[in-house]
Amino acid sequence: MAVQVLIPTPLQKFTNDEAMVSLEAGSVDELLQAMEARFPGILARLCDDGGKLRRFLNVYVNSEDIRFLNHQATSLADGDEVSIVPAVAGG
Amino acid sequence: MTATLSRSTFIGLRCxxxxxxxxxxxxxxCEDVxxxxxxxxxxxxAIxxxxxxxxIEAGxxxxxxxxxxxxxxGEPIDVGTGFTPLLRANRLARRLGLKELYIKNDGVNMPTLSFKDRVVSVALTRARELGFTTVSCASTGNLANSTAAIAAHAGMECCVFIPSDLELGKVLGTLVYNPTLMAVKGNYDQVNRLCSEVANTYGWGFVNINLRPYYSEGSKTLGYEVIEQLGWxxxxxxxxxxxxxxxFTKIRKGFDEFIKVGLVEEKAxxxxGAQAxxxxxxxxAFAEGxxxxxxxxxHTIAKSIAIGNPADGPYAIDIANRTGGSIAAVSDAEIIEGIKLLAETEGVFTETAGGTTIAVLKKLxxxxxxxxxxTTVAYITGNGLKTTEAIASSIGEPFVIEAQLDSFNSAWDRAQSLHRATWETVG
Known part of the structure:
Protein backbone atom coordinates (compact mmCIF):
# COMPACT_ATOMS: atom_id res chain seq x y z
CA MET A 1 0.00 0.00 0.00
CA ALA A 2 2.61 2.55 -1.01
CA VAL A 3 1.41 6.14 -1.29
CA GLN A 4 3.30 9.11 -2.67
CA VAL A 5 3.51 12.14 -0.38
CA LEU A 6 4.30 15.67 -1.58
CA ILE A 7 6.30 17.42 1.12
CA PRO A 8 6.08 21.24 1.32
CA THR A 9 9.36 23.17 1.31
CA PRO A 10 9.26 24.05 5.04
CA LEU A 11 9.18 20.33 5.93
CA GLN A 12 11.82 19.16 3.52
CA LYS A 13 14.51 19.67 6.14
CA PHE A 14 13.05 16.54 7.75
CA THR A 15 13.09 14.56 4.51
CA ASN A 16 16.69 15.24 3.40
CA ASP A 17 15.32 17.84 0.96
CA GLU A 18 13.14 15.26 -0.78
CA ALA A 19 9.97 16.88 -2.18
CA MET A 20 8.27 13.50 -2.75
CA VAL A 21 8.47 10.46 -0.49
CA SER A 22 6.91 7.01 -0.72
CA LEU A 23 5.38 5.45 2.41
CA GLU A 24 3.17 2.51 3.43
CA ALA A 25 -0.15 3.53 5.01
CA GLY A 26 -3.83 2.56 4.89
CA SER A 27 -5.19 5.89 6.13
CA VAL A 28 -4.12 9.51 6.65
CA ASP A 29 -3.69 8.83 10.38
CA GLU A 30 -1.48 5.85 9.62
CA LEU A 31 0.46 7.95 7.14
CA LEU A 32 1.17 10.57 9.81
CA GLN A 33 2.57 7.82 12.06
CA ALA A 34 4.60 6.37 9.19
CA MET A 35 6.06 9.80 8.48
CA GLU A 36 7.08 10.19 12.12
CA ALA A 37 8.71 6.72 12.08
CA ARG A 38 10.74 7.59 8.99
CA PHE A 39 11.37 11.27 9.78
CA PRO A 40 11.44 11.70 13.58
CA GLY A 41 10.14 15.08 14.72
CA ILE A 42 7.92 15.77 11.72
CA LEU A 43 4.69 14.80 13.49
CA ALA A 44 4.99 17.61 16.02
CA ARG A 45 5.04 20.08 13.11
CA LEU A 46 2.06 18.53 11.37
CA CYS A 47 -0.21 17.97 14.37
CA ASP A 48 -1.05 19.68 17.64
CA ASP A 49 -0.60 17.96 20.99
CA GLY A 50 -3.94 16.18 20.59
CA GLY A 51 -2.81 14.53 17.36
CA LYS A 52 -5.07 16.75 15.22
CA LEU A 53 -3.67 18.23 12.01
CA ARG A 54 -2.82 21.89 12.54
CA ARG A 55 -5.56 24.18 11.26
CA PHE A 56 -3.30 26.04 8.86
CA LEU A 57 -2.33 22.85 7.04
CA ASN A 58 -4.38 21.44 4.19
CA VAL A 59 -4.06 17.77 3.24
CA TYR A 60 -5.25 16.48 -0.11
CA VAL A 61 -5.66 12.89 -1.29
CA ASN A 62 -5.57 12.69 -5.07
CA SER A 63 -6.26 16.45 -5.17
CA GLU A 64 -9.32 16.23 -2.87
CA ASP A 65 -9.22 18.07 0.47
CA ILE A 66 -9.58 15.44 3.22
CA ARG A 67 -12.18 17.67 4.88
CA PHE A 68 -14.45 16.68 1.97
CA LEU A 69 -13.52 13.02 2.57
CA ASN A 70 -13.18 11.38 5.97
CA HIS A 71 -10.72 13.82 7.56
CA GLN A 72 -7.77 12.02 9.18
CA ALA A 73 -9.57 8.69 8.94
CA THR A 74 -9.60 9.00 5.12
CA SER A 75 -8.44 5.65 3.75
CA LEU A 76 -5.54 5.40 1.34
CA ALA A 77 -5.00 2.92 -1.48
CA ASP A 78 -1.91 1.79 -3.31
CA GLY A 79 -0.71 4.53 -5.66
CA ASP A 80 -2.65 7.37 -4.01
CA GLU A 81 -1.01 10.77 -3.99
CA VAL A 82 -1.13 12.81 -0.79
CA SER A 83 -0.29 16.49 -0.82
CA ILE A 84 0.46 18.56 2.29
CA VAL A 85 -0.02 22.28 1.67
CA PRO A 86 0.18 25.18 4.12
CA ALA A 87 -2.77 27.59 3.79
CA VAL A 88 -2.19 30.55 1.46
CA ALA A 89 -3.83 33.93 0.98
CA GLY A 90 -6.46 34.71 -1.58
CA GLY A 91 -6.43 36.13 -4.97
CA MET B 1 22.36 49.78 1.18
CA THR B 2 22.89 51.09 4.71
CA ALA B 3 21.17 54.35 3.90
CA THR B 4 18.07 52.63 2.58
CA LEU B 5 18.04 50.02 5.33
CA SER B 6 18.09 52.73 7.96
CA ARG B 7 14.96 54.20 6.38
CA SER B 8 13.17 50.93 6.83
CA THR B 9 10.77 50.67 9.73
CA PHE B 10 10.13 46.96 9.53
CA ILE B 11 12.14 44.59 11.62
CA GLY B 12 11.30 41.08 10.51
CA LEU B 13 8.56 38.49 10.50
CA ARG B 14 6.68 36.82 13.31
CA CYS B 15 4.12 34.03 13.55
CA CYS B 30 5.76 29.28 10.83
CA GLU B 31 7.89 26.38 9.68
CA ASP B 32 9.74 25.92 12.97
CA VAL B 33 6.68 25.55 15.19
CA ALA B 46 10.47 54.79 14.68
CA ILE B 47 7.29 55.26 12.64
CA ILE B 56 1.71 61.98 4.77
CA GLU B 57 -0.22 64.78 3.09
CA ALA B 58 3.02 65.97 1.46
CA GLY B 59 3.70 62.50 0.03
CA GLY B 74 14.48 50.71 -0.78
CA GLU B 75 12.68 52.53 -3.57
CA PRO B 76 9.12 51.36 -4.29
CA ILE B 77 7.68 50.35 -7.64
CA ASP B 78 5.23 53.24 -7.95
CA VAL B 79 2.70 52.83 -10.75
CA GLY B 80 0.28 55.30 -9.18
CA THR B 81 -1.50 52.64 -7.14
CA GLY B 82 -3.92 53.80 -4.49
CA PHE B 83 -5.44 57.03 -3.24
CA THR B 84 -8.62 56.13 -5.07
CA PRO B 85 -11.79 58.22 -4.60
CA LEU B 86 -13.84 58.07 -1.41
CA LEU B 87 -17.23 59.02 -2.79
CA ARG B 88 -19.98 60.49 -0.59
CA ALA B 89 -22.87 58.31 -1.77
CA ASN B 90 -25.91 60.47 -1.02
CA ARG B 91 -28.31 58.92 -3.51
CA LEU B 92 -27.52 55.34 -2.49
CA ALA B 93 -27.68 56.39 1.17
CA ARG B 94 -31.16 57.84 0.64
CA ARG B 95 -32.30 54.70 -1.15
CA LEU B 96 -31.09 52.53 1.73
CA GLY B 97 -32.14 54.94 4.49
CA LEU B 98 -28.62 55.69 5.73
CA LYS B 99 -27.52 59.12 6.88
CA GLU B 100 -23.86 59.10 5.83
CA LEU B 101 -22.51 56.54 3.37
CA TYR B 102 -19.23 56.49 1.46
CA ILE B 103 -17.99 54.30 -1.37
CA LYS B 104 -14.27 53.58 -1.39
CA ASN B 105 -13.88 53.00 -5.10
CA ASP B 106 -10.94 50.73 -5.91
CA GLY B 107 -12.66 49.85 -9.18
CA VAL B 108 -10.59 52.76 -10.53
CA ASN B 109 -7.33 51.75 -8.91
CA MET B 110 -4.19 51.89 -11.06
CA PRO B 111 -2.96 50.17 -13.13
CA THR B 112 -5.53 47.34 -13.36
CA LEU B 113 -8.74 48.59 -11.73
CA SER B 114 -8.88 46.52 -8.56
CA PHE B 115 -7.57 46.67 -5.00
CA LYS B 116 -5.04 43.98 -5.95
CA ASP B 117 -2.78 46.70 -7.38
CA ARG B 118 -2.07 47.69 -3.77
CA VAL B 119 -0.89 44.29 -2.63
CA VAL B 120 1.04 43.59 -5.83
CA SER B 121 2.87 46.94 -5.75
CA VAL B 122 4.16 46.01 -2.31
CA ALA B 123 4.83 42.34 -3.14
CA LEU B 124 6.82 43.06 -6.32
CA THR B 125 8.83 45.82 -4.65
CA ARG B 126 9.78 43.31 -1.95
CA ALA B 127 10.31 40.53 -4.53
CA ARG B 128 12.86 42.70 -6.30
CA GLU B 129 14.59 43.46 -3.01
CA LEU B 130 14.79 39.75 -2.23
CA GLY B 131 16.41 39.08 -5.61
CA PHE B 132 13.56 37.40 -7.50
CA THR B 133 13.55 37.81 -11.26
CA THR B 134 10.36 35.78 -11.90
CA VAL B 135 7.08 36.47 -10.12
CA SER B 136 3.93 34.42 -10.03
CA CYS B 137 0.54 34.02 -8.35
CA ALA B 138 -2.57 31.91 -8.04
CA SER B 139 -5.48 34.13 -8.95
CA THR B 140 -9.24 34.40 -9.37
CA GLY B 141 -8.51 37.02 -12.05
CA ASN B 142 -7.83 40.43 -10.55
CA LEU B 143 -4.56 39.38 -8.98
CA ALA B 144 -3.40 37.90 -12.29
CA ASN B 145 -4.16 41.21 -14.06
CA SER B 146 -2.24 43.16 -11.48
CA THR B 147 0.77 40.86 -11.19
CA ALA B 148 1.18 40.69 -14.97
CA ALA B 149 0.86 44.47 -15.39
CA ILE B 150 3.19 45.56 -12.60
CA ALA B 151 5.72 42.84 -13.51
CA ALA B 152 5.72 44.24 -17.04
CA HIS B 153 6.35 47.75 -15.70
CA ALA B 154 9.16 46.50 -13.45
CA GLY B 155 10.71 44.34 -16.19
CA MET B 156 10.25 41.06 -14.32
CA GLU B 157 9.43 37.65 -15.78
CA CYS B 158 5.90 36.57 -14.95
CA CYS B 159 3.96 33.29 -14.92
CA VAL B 160 0.46 33.35 -13.46
CA PHE B 161 -2.15 30.67 -12.73
CA ILE B 162 -5.95 31.07 -12.97
CA PRO B 163 -8.97 28.73 -13.00
CA SER B 164 -9.81 27.99 -16.66
CA ASP B 165 -13.45 29.20 -16.37
CA LEU B 166 -12.73 32.89 -15.66
CA GLU B 167 -14.50 35.82 -17.31
CA LEU B 168 -13.03 36.80 -20.70
CA GLY B 169 -12.18 40.32 -19.50
CA LYS B 170 -9.97 38.93 -16.79
CA VAL B 171 -8.21 36.56 -19.17
CA LEU B 172 -7.58 39.25 -21.83
CA GLY B 173 -6.64 41.72 -19.10
CA THR B 174 -3.82 39.39 -18.15
CA LEU B 175 -2.66 38.18 -21.57
CA VAL B 176 -2.17 41.68 -22.93
CA TYR B 177 0.87 42.15 -20.66
CA ASN B 178 2.39 39.01 -22.22
CA PRO B 179 3.08 36.86 -19.17
CA THR B 180 2.96 33.08 -19.32
CA LEU B 181 -0.65 32.33 -18.35
CA MET B 182 -1.63 28.90 -17.03
CA ALA B 183 -5.42 28.30 -17.15
CA VAL B 184 -5.89 25.37 -14.80
CA LYS B 185 -8.85 23.00 -15.17
CA GLY B 186 -10.19 23.35 -11.64
CA ASN B 187 -11.41 25.86 -9.07
CA TYR B 188 -9.29 28.47 -7.27
CA ASP B 189 -8.51 26.21 -4.35
CA GLN B 190 -7.12 23.62 -6.75
CA VAL B 191 -5.09 26.31 -8.53
CA ASN B 192 -3.74 27.42 -5.17
CA ARG B 193 -2.71 23.90 -4.22
CA LEU B 194 -0.93 23.45 -7.54
CA CYS B 195 0.90 26.76 -7.06
CA SER B 196 2.07 25.71 -3.60
CA GLU B 197 3.54 22.62 -5.21
CA VAL B 198 5.16 24.69 -7.98
CA ALA B 199 6.53 27.10 -5.38
CA ASN B 200 8.21 24.10 -3.76
CA THR B 201 10.37 23.41 -6.77
CA TYR B 202 10.68 26.66 -8.78
CA GLY B 203 12.58 29.55 -7.28
CA TRP B 204 9.89 32.10 -8.03
CA GLY B 205 8.35 34.81 -5.96
CA PHE B 206 4.68 33.86 -5.58
CA VAL B 207 2.99 37.03 -4.41
CA ASN B 208 0.29 35.22 -2.42
CA ILE B 209 2.45 32.32 -1.23
CA ASN B 210 6.08 32.89 -0.25
CA LEU B 211 5.68 36.71 -0.47
CA ARG B 212 2.35 36.69 1.33
CA PRO B 213 3.46 38.50 4.52
CA TYR B 214 4.58 41.49 2.41
CA TYR B 215 1.79 41.26 -0.16
CA SER B 216 -1.05 41.28 2.36
CA GLU B 217 0.32 44.41 4.06
CA GLY B 218 -0.62 46.40 0.94
CA SER B 219 -4.29 46.09 1.88
CA LYS B 220 -3.71 48.17 5.01
CA THR B 221 -3.60 51.24 2.78
CA LEU B 222 -7.36 50.84 2.25
CA GLY B 223 -7.69 51.55 5.96
CA TYR B 224 -5.27 54.49 5.99
CA GLU B 225 -6.85 56.19 2.98
CA VAL B 226 -10.36 56.05 4.39
CA ILE B 227 -9.16 57.67 7.63
CA GLU B 228 -7.32 60.41 5.75
CA GLN B 229 -10.12 61.01 3.24
CA LEU B 230 -12.73 61.25 6.00
CA GLY B 231 -10.69 64.15 7.38
CA TRP B 232 -8.52 62.12 9.73
CA PHE B 248 -10.81 42.49 6.00
CA THR B 249 -8.12 41.81 8.60
CA LYS B 250 -5.72 44.27 6.99
CA ILE B 251 -8.23 47.14 6.94
CA ARG B 252 -8.54 46.51 10.69
CA LYS B 253 -4.76 46.48 11.05
CA GLY B 254 -4.54 49.76 9.11
CA PHE B 255 -7.03 51.42 11.48
CA ASP B 256 -5.21 50.00 14.53
CA GLU B 257 -1.81 51.23 13.36
CA PHE B 258 -3.02 54.81 12.78
CA ILE B 259 -4.50 54.76 16.29
CA LYS B 260 -1.29 53.31 17.71
CA VAL B 261 0.98 56.01 16.27
CA GLY B 262 -1.44 58.81 17.14
CA LEU B 263 -2.60 59.77 13.65
CA VAL B 264 -6.28 59.29 14.45
CA GLU B 265 -8.39 59.32 17.57
CA GLU B 266 -9.49 55.89 18.73
CA LYS B 267 -13.10 54.88 18.50
CA ALA B 268 -15.11 51.71 17.93
CA GLY B 273 -18.22 41.15 5.74
CA ALA B 274 -19.92 40.14 2.49
CA GLN B 275 -19.95 36.75 0.76
CA ALA B 276 -21.86 35.16 -2.10
CA ALA B 285 -19.23 29.61 10.23
CA PHE B 286 -20.22 33.05 11.57
CA ALA B 287 -23.93 32.17 11.50
CA GLU B 288 -23.29 28.92 13.34
CA GLY B 289 -21.05 30.55 15.94
CA HIS B 299 -20.56 27.89 -7.31
CA THR B 300 -21.32 31.57 -7.84
CA ILE B 301 -21.05 34.35 -10.41
CA ALA B 302 -18.87 36.21 -7.90
CA LYS B 303 -15.75 34.44 -9.11
CA SER B 304 -13.26 36.98 -7.80
CA ILE B 305 -14.27 36.11 -4.22
CA ALA B 306 -14.95 32.41 -4.79
CA ILE B 307 -12.46 30.93 -2.36
CA GLY B 308 -13.83 27.77 -0.76
CA ASN B 309 -10.97 27.34 1.70
CA PRO B 310 -10.25 30.85 3.02
CA ALA B 311 -6.93 31.05 4.86
CA ASP B 312 -7.80 34.12 6.94
CA GLY B 313 -11.42 33.14 7.58
CA PRO B 314 -11.00 32.51 11.33
CA TYR B 315 -9.42 35.96 11.78
CA ALA B 316 -12.26 37.62 9.84
CA ILE B 317 -14.85 35.94 12.10
CA ASP B 318 -12.93 37.08 15.16
CA ILE B 319 -12.90 40.70 13.97
CA ALA B 320 -16.62 40.71 13.11
CA ASN B 321 -17.42 39.26 16.54
CA ARG B 322 -15.11 41.57 18.48
CA THR B 323 -16.35 44.72 16.77
CA GLY B 324 -20.06 43.91 16.85
CA GLY B 325 -20.27 43.52 13.08
CA SER B 326 -21.92 40.86 10.92
CA ILE B 327 -21.02 38.51 8.11
CA ALA B 328 -23.79 37.83 5.61
CA ALA B 329 -24.24 36.13 2.25
CA VAL B 330 -26.43 37.05 -0.72
CA SER B 331 -27.69 35.17 -3.79
CA ASP B 332 -26.38 35.65 -7.32
CA ALA B 333 -29.63 37.47 -8.20
CA GLU B 334 -29.11 39.88 -5.30
CA ILE B 335 -25.48 40.41 -6.43
CA ILE B 336 -26.67 41.52 -9.88
CA GLU B 337 -29.22 43.84 -8.26
CA GLY B 338 -26.39 45.21 -6.09
CA ILE B 339 -24.29 45.99 -9.17
CA LYS B 340 -27.24 47.76 -10.81
CA LEU B 341 -28.17 49.66 -7.66
CA LEU B 342 -24.67 51.10 -7.25
CA ALA B 343 -24.48 52.00 -10.94
CA GLU B 344 -27.91 53.64 -11.06
CA THR B 345 -27.57 55.63 -7.86
CA GLU B 346 -23.90 56.57 -7.85
CA GLY B 347 -22.51 56.09 -11.36
CA VAL B 348 -20.07 53.43 -10.19
CA PHE B 349 -19.87 50.23 -12.23
CA THR B 350 -18.48 47.46 -10.06
CA GLU B 351 -17.84 43.80 -10.62
CA THR B 352 -19.60 40.93 -8.88
CA ALA B 353 -17.57 41.28 -5.67
CA GLY B 354 -18.78 44.88 -5.39
CA GLY B 355 -22.33 43.78 -6.15
CA THR B 356 -21.99 41.34 -3.27
CA THR B 357 -20.84 44.12 -0.95
CA ILE B 358 -23.70 46.46 -1.91
CA ALA B 359 -26.28 43.66 -1.62
CA VAL B 360 -25.00 42.75 1.84
CA LEU B 361 -24.93 46.45 2.84
CA LYS B 362 -28.61 46.68 1.84
CA LYS B 363 -29.47 43.49 3.68
CA LEU B 364 -27.73 44.53 6.90
CA THR B 375 -21.10 56.72 9.20
CA THR B 376 -20.62 53.74 6.92
CA VAL B 377 -17.97 52.94 4.30
CA ALA B 378 -18.52 50.24 1.67
CA TYR B 379 -15.36 48.96 0.01
CA ILE B 380 -15.73 48.45 -3.74
CA THR B 381 -12.74 46.38 -4.79
CA GLY B 382 -13.09 45.82 -8.54
CA ASN B 383 -14.37 47.18 -11.86
CA GLY B 384 -17.54 46.02 -13.63
CA LEU B 385 -16.03 46.17 -17.11
CA LYS B 386 -14.10 43.00 -16.24
CA THR B 387 -17.20 40.89 -15.56
CA THR B 388 -19.74 42.06 -18.13
CA GLU B 389 -20.94 38.48 -18.68
CA ALA B 390 -22.45 38.49 -15.20
CA ILE B 391 -24.95 41.24 -15.98
CA ALA B 392 -25.33 41.03 -19.77
CA SER B 393 -28.78 39.47 -19.59
CA SER B 394 -30.06 41.67 -16.76
CA ILE B 395 -29.63 45.27 -17.91
CA GLY B 396 -31.89 45.87 -20.89
CA GLU B 397 -30.69 46.69 -24.39
CA PRO B 398 -30.30 49.70 -26.68
CA PHE B 399 -33.04 50.97 -29.03
CA VAL B 400 -31.71 50.29 -32.52
CA ILE B 401 -32.97 53.06 -34.81
CA GLU B 402 -32.54 54.50 -38.28
CA ALA B 403 -30.58 57.74 -38.68
CA GLN B 404 -33.91 59.59 -39.09
CA LEU B 405 -35.94 61.82 -36.79
CA ASP B 406 -39.12 59.75 -37.23
CA SER B 407 -37.34 56.63 -36.09
CA PHE B 408 -35.97 58.43 -33.04
CA ASN B 409 -39.37 59.95 -32.17
CA SER B 410 -41.13 56.61 -32.07
CA ALA B 411 -38.27 54.95 -30.13
CA TRP B 412 -38.32 57.83 -27.61
CA ASP B 413 -42.06 57.31 -27.10
CA ARG B 414 -41.48 53.62 -26.47
CA ALA B 415 -38.67 54.47 -24.03
CA GLN B 416 -40.94 56.83 -22.09
CA SER B 417 -43.69 54.26 -21.75
CA LEU B 418 -41.15 51.64 -20.67
CA HIS B 419 -39.87 54.06 -17.99
CA ARG B 420 -43.44 54.68 -16.81
CA ALA B 421 -44.02 50.92 -16.63
CA THR B 422 -40.85 50.53 -14.54
CA TRP B 423 -41.92 53.30 -12.16
CA GLU B 424 -45.39 51.79 -11.79
CA THR B 425 -43.81 48.44 -10.87
CA VAL B 426 -41.50 50.09 -8.36
CA GLY B 427 -44.48 52.02 -6.95
Missing amino acids: KECGHPYEAGARHV CFGPLEVVYDYD RSRVSRAT PTSIWRYREFLPIE RLPDHIVAPLASGSL VRFS EGCSPIAQ RDFITPVKP VEQGKIDRSE
Missing part, protein backbone atom coordinates in the same frame (compact mmCIF):
# COMPACT_ATOMS: atom_id res chain seq x y z
CA LYS B 16 0.64 35.44 14.06
CA GLU B 17 -0.30 32.37 16.12
CA CYS B 18 2.67 31.56 18.37
CA GLY B 19 4.85 34.66 18.02
CA HIS B 20 7.97 32.79 16.83
CA PRO B 21 10.31 35.28 15.06
CA TYR B 22 11.77 34.88 11.54
CA GLU B 23 14.08 36.89 9.31
CA ALA B 24 12.45 38.98 6.59
CA GLY B 25 12.97 36.52 3.74
CA ALA B 26 10.60 34.83 1.26
CA ARG B 27 8.57 32.65 3.63
CA HIS B 28 4.99 32.71 4.77
CA VAL B 29 4.41 29.99 7.36
CA CYS B 34 3.03 25.66 14.21
CA PHE B 35 2.51 26.48 10.50
CA GLY B 36 0.61 29.63 11.44
CA PRO B 37 0.80 32.60 9.01
CA LEU B 38 3.74 35.01 9.33
CA GLU B 39 3.25 38.72 9.77
CA VAL B 40 5.55 41.71 9.36
CA VAL B 41 6.85 43.33 12.55
CA TYR B 42 7.47 47.10 12.64
CA ASP B 43 9.26 49.51 14.92
CA TYR B 44 6.28 51.71 15.78
CA ASP B 45 8.43 54.12 17.80
CA ARG B 48 5.83 57.62 15.23
CA SER B 49 8.98 59.73 15.22
CA ARG B 50 9.01 60.11 11.44
CA VAL B 51 5.38 60.35 10.43
CA SER B 52 2.73 63.01 10.94
CA ARG B 53 -0.44 64.00 9.12
CA ALA B 54 1.62 66.70 7.41
CA THR B 55 4.34 64.34 6.15
CA PRO B 60 2.84 61.08 -3.40
CA THR B 61 -0.83 60.52 -4.28
CA SER B 62 -0.37 56.77 -4.13
CA ILE B 63 -0.05 54.07 -1.48
CA TRP B 64 3.58 55.12 -1.07
CA ARG B 65 2.54 58.18 0.96
CA TYR B 66 2.30 55.52 3.71
CA ARG B 67 5.63 53.85 2.92
CA GLU B 68 6.81 53.90 6.55
CA PHE B 69 3.95 51.48 7.27
CA LEU B 70 4.90 49.14 4.43
CA PRO B 71 7.50 46.33 4.44
CA ILE B 72 10.06 47.58 1.94
CA GLU B 73 13.67 48.68 2.33
CA ARG B 233 -11.32 60.30 11.49
CA LEU B 234 -12.58 56.73 11.66
CA PRO B 235 -15.97 55.66 10.30
CA ASP B 236 -18.52 53.88 12.51
CA HIS B 237 -19.04 50.86 10.30
CA ILE B 238 -17.33 49.31 7.29
CA VAL B 239 -18.57 46.66 4.87
CA ALA B 240 -16.06 44.74 2.75
CA PRO B 241 -16.13 41.58 0.62
CA LEU B 242 -14.65 38.39 2.07
CA ALA B 243 -12.71 35.99 -0.13
CA SER B 244 -9.71 34.68 1.82
CA GLY B 245 -10.52 37.18 4.59
CA SER B 246 -7.12 38.88 4.26
CA LEU B 247 -8.39 42.29 3.08
CA VAL B 269 -15.56 50.68 14.29
CA ARG B 270 -17.86 47.81 13.41
CA PHE B 271 -16.63 45.42 10.70
CA SER B 272 -19.12 43.59 8.49
CA GLU B 277 -24.21 32.34 -1.04
CA GLY B 278 -22.56 30.08 -3.62
CA CYS B 279 -19.28 30.36 -1.72
CA SER B 280 -19.90 31.43 1.86
CA PRO B 281 -17.78 29.31 4.21
CA ILE B 282 -17.01 32.33 6.44
CA ALA B 283 -20.64 33.51 6.60
CA GLN B 284 -21.76 29.96 7.42
CA ARG B 290 -18.01 28.52 14.86
CA ASP B 291 -14.42 29.81 14.96
CA PHE B 292 -13.22 27.32 12.35
CA ILE B 293 -13.97 27.12 8.64
CA THR B 294 -15.47 24.14 6.85
CA PRO B 295 -14.30 24.41 3.23
CA VAL B 296 -16.89 24.49 0.43
CA LYS B 297 -16.82 24.05 -3.36
CA PRO B 298 -17.65 27.39 -4.96
CA VAL B 365 -29.46 47.93 6.90
CA GLU B 366 -32.82 46.23 6.35
CA GLN B 367 -32.11 43.82 9.21
CA GLY B 368 -31.13 46.68 11.51
CA LYS B 369 -27.56 45.40 11.75
CA ILE B 370 -26.22 48.67 10.40
CA ASP B 371 -27.67 51.59 12.29
CA ARG B 372 -29.08 54.31 10.04
CA SER B 373 -27.07 56.98 11.85
CA GLU B 374 -23.72 55.19 11.52
